[in-house]
Amino acid sequence: MTSQHPSDLTDVLKSKKDAFSIPDGVIYLDGNSLGVLPKNVPDRIADVVREEWGTSLIRAWNTHSWIDLPARTGDRIARLIGAEKGTVVACDSTSVNVFKVLSAALSLRPERKVILSDNGNFPTDLYVASGLKQLLDKGHQLKVVDPEAVRDAITEEVAAVMLTQVDYRTGRVHDMADLTQVAHDAGAIAIWDLAHSAGAIPVDLSGAGADFAVGCGYKYLNGGPGAPAFLYVAPEHQDKVTSPLTGWMGHEAPFAFDLDYRPVTGISRMTVGTPAILALSSLHAALEVFEDVDMADIRRKSVSLSELFIAEVEAKCPQLELASPRDPEARGSQVSFRFAEGYAVMQALIDRGVIGDFRAPDVMRFGFTPLYLSHQDIVDAVEILRDILETESWNRPEFKTRAKVT
Ligand SMILES: *Cc1c(COP(=O)(O)O)cnc(C)c1O
Numbered sequence: 001m002t003s004q005h006p007s008d009l010t011d012v013l014k015s016k017k018d019a020f021s022i023p024d025g026v027i028y029l030d031g032n033s034l035g036v037l038p039k040n041v042p043d044r045i046a047d048v049v050r051e052e053w054g055t056s057l058i059r060a061w062n063t064h065s066w067i068d069l070p071a072r073t074g075d076r077i078a079r080l081i082g083a084e085k086g087t088v089v090a091c092d093s094t095s096v097n098v099f100k101v102l103s104a105a106l107s108l109r110p111e112r113k114v115i116l117s118d119n120g121n122f123p124t125d126l127y128v129a130s131g132l133k134q135l136l137d138k139g140h141q142l143k144v145v146d147p148e149a150v151r152d153a154i155t156e157e158v159a160a161v162m163l164t165q166v167d168y169r170t171g172r173v174h175d176m177a178d179l180t181q182v183a184h185d186a187g188a189i190a191i192w193d194l195a196h197s198a199g200a201i202p203v204d205l206s207g208a209g210a211d212f213a214v215g216c217g218y219k220y221l222n223g224g225p226g227a228p229a230f231l232y233v234a235p236e237h238q239d240k241v242t243s244p245l246t247g248w249m250g251h252e253a254p255f256a257f258d259l260d261y262r263p264v265t266g267i268s269r270m271t272v273g274t275p276a277i278l279a280l281s282s283l284h285a286a287l288e289v290f291e292d293v294d295m296a297d298i299r300r301k302s303v304s305l306s307e308l309f310i311a312e313v314e315a316k317c318p319q320l321e322l323a324s325p326r327d328p329e330a331r332g333s334q335v336s337f338r339f340a341e342g343y344a345v346m347q348a349l350i351d352r353g354v355i356g357d358f359r360a361p362d363v364m365r366f367g368f369t370p371l372y373l374s375h376q377d378i379v380d381a382v383e384i385l386r387d388i389l390e391t392e393s394w395n396r397p398e399f400k401t402r403a404k405v406t
Contacts, residue, residue: 005375007304012297016371019289020222027381029356032196032334032367035222035286044285048278069280070228070271076287077221077230080295081194081213082204087232089267090280094195094216094229096245098128098162100270101212101231104241105160105189106132106140108211112159112188113140120147120167125193129162132244147172151182158188165203166196166332169359171324173201173332177208184209195219198230200302200333200369202295205232212237220333220369221290223283231270239265247272289371301370302333305378309335309366312382317389323363334367343406347399348388354381358406 008014021037022028028036052060061067074088081088091097102115115129126144133140145153147167154161161183165174180190192213197203199220205213211234217227233241242263248254249271252262263269307328313320320337339345342364346356356366366381388394 003376005308005379007308007375011301011374013293013301013370014374016289016293017374020372022372025353027354027377027384028372029354029366029368029381031222031369031372032200032219032365033357034218034225035220035369036372037224038222038286038289040288041224041282041285045278045282048281053277066275066277069277069284070275071268073228073280073284073287074230074267076284076290077198077215078232080203080221080290081198081215081232082202082206082208083213083232084206084235087205087235087238087267088230089271090217090228090230090283091271091275092229092231093226094193094214095124095128096272097214097229097231097270098125098191098193099132100243100245101191101214101233102129102132102160102162103136103244104233104237104270105162105191105212106136107241108189108237109159109187112157113138114155114158115140115142115160115162116150116153116158116188117142117144117162118147118150119144120169120172121162121164122168122193122195125162125164147174150174151179154179154182154186154188156186158183158186160189160191162191162193164193164195166201166334168196169323169363169365170336171196171332171334173325173330176203176210180208180210196332196334199290200298202299205234210234217283220367221283222286224279224286226279227283227286228276228280231267233267233270238267238269243270243272245272249273249275293371298370302368303328305368305370305373305375306331306333306335308375309368309378309382312379313337313385316382316386319389320364333369334365336363336365338362339364341394343402344394344396344399345385345388348394348396349381349385351399352384352388354384360406 073090078088183190189211194215198215213232217223250269252264323336346358
């Protein structure tokens with residue numbers, strides 16, 4: 001019989017693990033990058049393919065409400081991020097959604113020219129901002145400061161403050177309520193990327209008064225590789241902004257086939273083209289497991305798992321240096337350690353079934369997904385890490401060759 005950590009005995013989320021397909025012998029600490037497969041997804045996809053597509057054919061847009069799937073999926077996500085129904089839509093990729101909401105935000109502050117972000121942001125957000133700035137050709141400036149310097153950099157020149165709430169490398173969390181307030185006090189618009197927040201930590205978009213948000217469907221939401229992302233627009237802005245990608249799905253009457261664009265009212269105006277029904281069905285089904293879950297319970301367990309992980313690593317693996325904030329309040333649901341040979345150590349870990357990932361130059365990243373991880377998994381994972389470091393079994397050529405995806 002395998003041992004059981006005492007904290008697992010009182011775990012209110014314990015039964016949720018049964019909802020996921022986790023390969024034998026794997027301890028998965030990468031749900032922050034690609035969530036595991038929920039068991040209900042394969043049957044749901046098979047059903048959508050065989051029954052809905054195969055039998056209902058084009059009628060399924062109406063009979064199986066395919067046309068409303070972006071909004072229905074958005075409503076499932078809304079509950080997890082403190083948003084009202086009708087304010088979130090699942091569509092496109094996070095990168096594309098950044099483009100759309102940033103453009104919308106800038107249109108609300110036409111007299112201002114600064115987009116403020118930080119150098120802890122995920123690069124795609126900065127790349128998109130830079131591309132949009134060039135395309136608009138109106139003299140916008142993308143100002144990128146240290147995460148700690150954002151608050152003081154919010155001046156009356158700033159049109160939009162565009163931040164990722166949880167740093168993808170270290171897990172450091174920005175104070176969304178505070179920074180949104182500071183942005184508003186300066187007359188700026190606040191945009192939040194929730195890629196590492198949604199499904200990982202409690203988020204209160206309405207409470208914070210956030211203007212726009214985007215996030216990822218394939219990380220903590222388990223929607224599958226390349227799952228549709230999501231996008232939030234605060235109710236007060238919904239009918240004031242338009243998408244820069246004025247496609248027919250955002251039109252007031254797509255099936256009138258008018259030659260002129262007229263945006264529909266509400267969040268759907270931020271959608272562009274025909275939704276990817278197979279991928280959306282996967283995400284919609286994956287979200288079912290969250291339906292009866294309280295994000296406060298997820299947070300409690302996430303802190304407990306990550307605190308245990310840090311304590312175990314620091315006790316057993318003194319070679320590694322904590323790269324994440326030590327205060328759990330300042331961290332999302334991931335912990336990173338620095339080690340010069342971190343890439344090779346991570347490959348050796350993966351070879352033994354402990355899956356995390358690596359971010360250049362030296363960050364070993366471990367994500368904690370309370371729905372399918374136990375405290376015992378954490379203890380077992382660190383024991384394998386200790387063994388790899390102590391025996392230097394990572395020091396093999398095959399662990400040092402960088403793959404295309406790290
Ligand atoms: C993962 C991630 C993305 C990914 O964007 P895609 O368009 O889905 O590739 C964007 N922003 C942040 C902050 C992320 O962590």
